[in-house]
Amino acid sequence: MNRLLLVEDDMATCMAISSFFANEFEILVKNNGFDFLDTIKEFKPQLVLLDMNLPGPNGLKLLASMKEHLHSVPVFMITVRSGEEEILKAFQLGASDYITKPFSLKVLEVRIRRWMQKTRSESVIQIGAAVVDLLAAKVTIDRSKTDLTQKEVLVLRYLIANSGQVLSREQFLDYAWGYDFEGTSRTVDNVILSLRKKLGDTNDRQAIIQSHRGLGYSLNLPELLK
Amino acid sequence: MNRLLLVEDDMATCMAISSFFANEFEILVKNNGFDFLDTIKEFKPQLVLLDMNLPGPNGLKLLASMKEHLHSVPVFMITVRSGEEEILKAFQLGASDYITKPFSLKVLEVRIRRWMQKTRSESVIQIGAAVVDLLAAKVTIDRSKTDLTQKEVLVLRYLIANSGQVLSREQFLDYAWGYDFEGTSRTVDNVILSLRKKLGDTNDRQAIIQSHRGLGYSLNLPELLK
DNA sequence: TTTCGTATGACACTTCCATGACAAAAGGAG
DNA sequence: CTCCTTTTGTCATGGAAGTGTCATACGAAA
Structure with a gap:
């Protein structure tokens, strides 16, 4: 914050x-x-x-x-x-x-x-159909709540903080795992995967967390300013 | 002025x-x-x-x-x-x-x-009719958005960084593919081709990405931001 | 122990893009 | 101007690399 x-x-x-x-x-x-x-x-x-x-x-x-x-x-x-x-x-x-x-x-x-230069820095933010509370590490979607794990919070926070920008897997690893982490890229992918599930994301052209082949992932909020 | x-x-x-x-x-x-x-x-x-x-x-x-x-x-x-x-x-x-x-x-x-003084360092650049966001790997033209691929981002970034100068295919290959890459010149051409399409460029005398026979390509911005 | 978070590997699938072929254009020589 | 060569524009295609997804193993915490 x-x-x-x-x-x-x-x-x-x-x-x-x-x-x-x-x-x-x-x-x-x-x-x-x-x-x-x-x-x-x-x-x-x-x-x-x-x-x-x-x-x-x-x-x-x-x-x-x-x-x-x-x-x-x-x-x-x-x-x-x-x-x-x-x-x-x-x-x-x-x-x-x-x-x-x-x-x-x-x-x-x-x-x-x-x-x-940040349009949204609230801890509670609407992402697609989901309402995310980063401080409480909770996602509410259709009245049902899901908890976010530590890594999911970190990755999502990084996505939100740099919303719109494409972030490489290395950047995610540096931010959420630390510079000395020797992980494979699958590690990031799996966190993204579970985030998508919990956010009810679709992973197509209208996906909120979009994949960019060879580049990384980006968070695309539908209407930044309503 | x-x-x-x-x-x-x-x-x-x-x-x-x-x-x-x-x-x-x-x-x-x-x-x-x-x-x-x-x-x-x-x-x-x-x-x-x-x-x-x-x-x-x-x-x-x-x-x-x-x-x-x-x-x-x-x-x-x-x-x-x-x-x-x-x-x-x-x-x-x-x-x-x-x-x-x-x-x-x-x-x-x-x-x-x-x-x-503040607007000089923006990642969003207007190129012809298109609005390019290199960080987001995205092109917006007439309200419709297109994603840029990895190679397109690299080539376009190189063009922007050296806008106005004629860059040879070898330079592009070195920058975006690496010094050890043994590619043909068609490789660069194809990326330029798709960039032109995505930017809505024309490839004539007023083209924004101009071809220079025997030399390479150059990006010619209409002196909006210098 | 059980449970949960996390990392890793396997496999299928998708997408990019390097390549080659050919058409089109540009330039040079006659 | 015309022919010919060289360079570039454009497209189709196959291969290879990147990614989605699941199953599993490990370790820490409850």
């Missing part, structure tokens, strides 16, 4: 955001700007929501100090003020987006998702 | 934007949504600013129809209305950003700049 660092001192906003995204992201809330860099290094968030007005160093200062060292982590600035100067400054310092209060949580969600 | 397509019926906004960006971008202004797709195909903008309220088809419709064919061009929606539904819809349809009037021209500028 993706990690989200929220740095915000207004309790109402904190509560709103963290409860709204609770199922989607692992959220760490900080109420001030102290120890900002250390927090990021430890928590390793995929994205940071950063308030402008904070006790301690203010948002722009934090952004500046952070972008010196950790260039790759995207930062969304959040603020009640929306002065042009400040917005420009924020973008100039490397902010990825700039959200003005009050804002819609749903809109914030799509902006975050778009930036993470 | 980067090209910017502005589709907007309010003259004041048009004037403001086009004069502000005159030195930075080559701007084409359209006052309505007619001939939208054709305009894009001819003008080949790096980015589109699209108003929601237009004479003719409205902004969301245009966005939807466009994203079916031209994935790679980022679109910023511009509007006076800012209903949550509409914003969500726009993002779901593939909008890259959503700007609410009135807006600061300078802020618009940094948002545009930031997005132009």
